[in-house]
Amino acid sequence: MSAYAALSRAVYKAAVRDATTVFFTFAFPLIFLVIFALIFRNQEVADTGRGYVDYIAPGVLSWGLANAALFGVAFTLMQWRNDDLLRIIRLSPTSIWSVIGSRYVVALGIGAAQCVLFVGVAMLPVFGMRPDQTWPLAIPIMLLAVTAFLALGLIVGSAANTPEAVAAIANCVVVPMAFLSGSFYPLELMPTWLQEVSRVLPMRYVNDGITYAFTGFGTMTDYLISCAALVVFTAVFAVVGVRTFRWSNDS
Amino acid sequence: MSSIDSPAIVLDAVSKSYGEVRAADEVSISIGRGEFFGLLGPNGAGKTTLIEMIEGLRLPDTGTIHVLGMAPAPRNLDLLPRIGVQTQRSAFFTRLTAREHLVTVAALYGLPPATAEKALDLVGLTDSGNVRVTKISGGQRQRLAIASTLVHDPEVVFLDEPTAALDPEARRDLGQMLRNLKAIGKTIVYTTHHLDEAQTLCDRVAILSAGRVLALDSPRELIARSGIGTRLVIPAGRLSPEQAGTLDGVNGVAVEDGMLVLQTAHTARVLAALDGEADLDDVETRPATLEDVYLELIGAPQA
């Protein structure tokens, strides 16, 4: 077995064996989705002929994807460093890229499972989501979203030395970002200056991209801008992530 | 430099400071292949710092280090498969079983799961293979950590306090395991606070304090050279300290906890002189130990 495959399995098993991870990755966003969808059931967004669920589902999905990628990576990194596992890896001939790559492939798998689950539930007759034929465009955005938030998670995982610190920092990053990016509440209903603020937040582009893929809301150009923005965010986060990376808490 | 009888490890004037703290101070040590080498010293003496510099995990400020003829830092992919390291904190993959953990570690070295099984067997954990790493006992943890260190069959093994926090029986088992490792030709560098154990296991020890090597030799040599000699302990009252001081061969007399303690380098002569003065069955003979040498060098701990 290659080191990469073995590490992926180790990460995967650690994730699915942890009830908290499973809950916050799958159940928690789903609860949000169900609550929003029930509150706004049978309501249409003015002039679009579409139900609220068509907007809420992509929003909750964006938030769920970002949350899981960031938390998962930050926790793994902090834990592996604290438990001296990074040292064990450093003392073996395995490269650091196998470590990051294995975490990446697991994050992508989890992201894909989240998409299928959340969209599947939203499409149940009670909620009645109807994805556009452009839905396959959600796949590149999902990949880019997981990548960008994984890179952000590397920074958080290096900054934090305890599980509490990871949770605190990650929540402070993700929760306000989700609100300001229109994941729970349409951006159009916010003051203009807040809409401008959202342009510096990666989640806004995840949200825009996924919403376009599922509902056709916006334009293809906007979609491409979202993709490009996420690439830029990934590059910036990755550079900072590599610079802040530490093999151990001692030097 | 790769000849089989060149030393396994050579440290030349290695120093490292953390701010004002000298964690290593001009340390020069050469460790032979197949040698069982002990690093001893009080908390904060610099054992972990030194061992981690040899492993390449920390960088010395000055001085050079060679392991199997190679520099350990920067990260050296030719050297890494030939050394095995147990860090002071045991490291296990989160939420895996003992077996899964070892399979993962084996894979880090590009080795198949069968090697993990062998390592599990080597430390006698085959039966606990399916237990989560968080659920196994302290002794089993320690053994699993050593199995992780040995999974790729390294030539040089570094163990930082492998016997800390073990009960006496587990410590004895582990000692036997380490002896077996030496028997199959591994070079072992280990740190411990158990001086009795170091005395029986180690070919040579270095006693460190504040980053300096205070003594470096075989335990036997250190004990002989210290001149501490043997202590003969007699229940007080059988003879007076003054009387005892005049006996042939006695170098020193003390009264400790109601016992008369005679110090000598010539046990037989003192016992002969004692015969008649006191019942020899009451006399307890305590040869000097590495611990005595250690305490004399470090200074007995302050109460």
Ligand SMILES: Nc1ncnc2c1ncn2[C@@H]1O[C@H](COP(=O)(O)OP(=O)(O)OP(=O)(O)O)[C@@H](O)[C@H]1O
């Ligand atoms: N990363 C670090 N930063 C600052 N000081 C350090 C660091 N690591 C070690 N030290 C200091 O260097 C000295 C040696 O520490 P080290 O951990 O090597 O001792 P040790 O002999 O292994 O002790 P112990 O028996 O408690 O494990 C100590 O004074 C310690 O406080």
Ligand SMILES: [Mg+2]
């Ligand atoms: Mg130490």
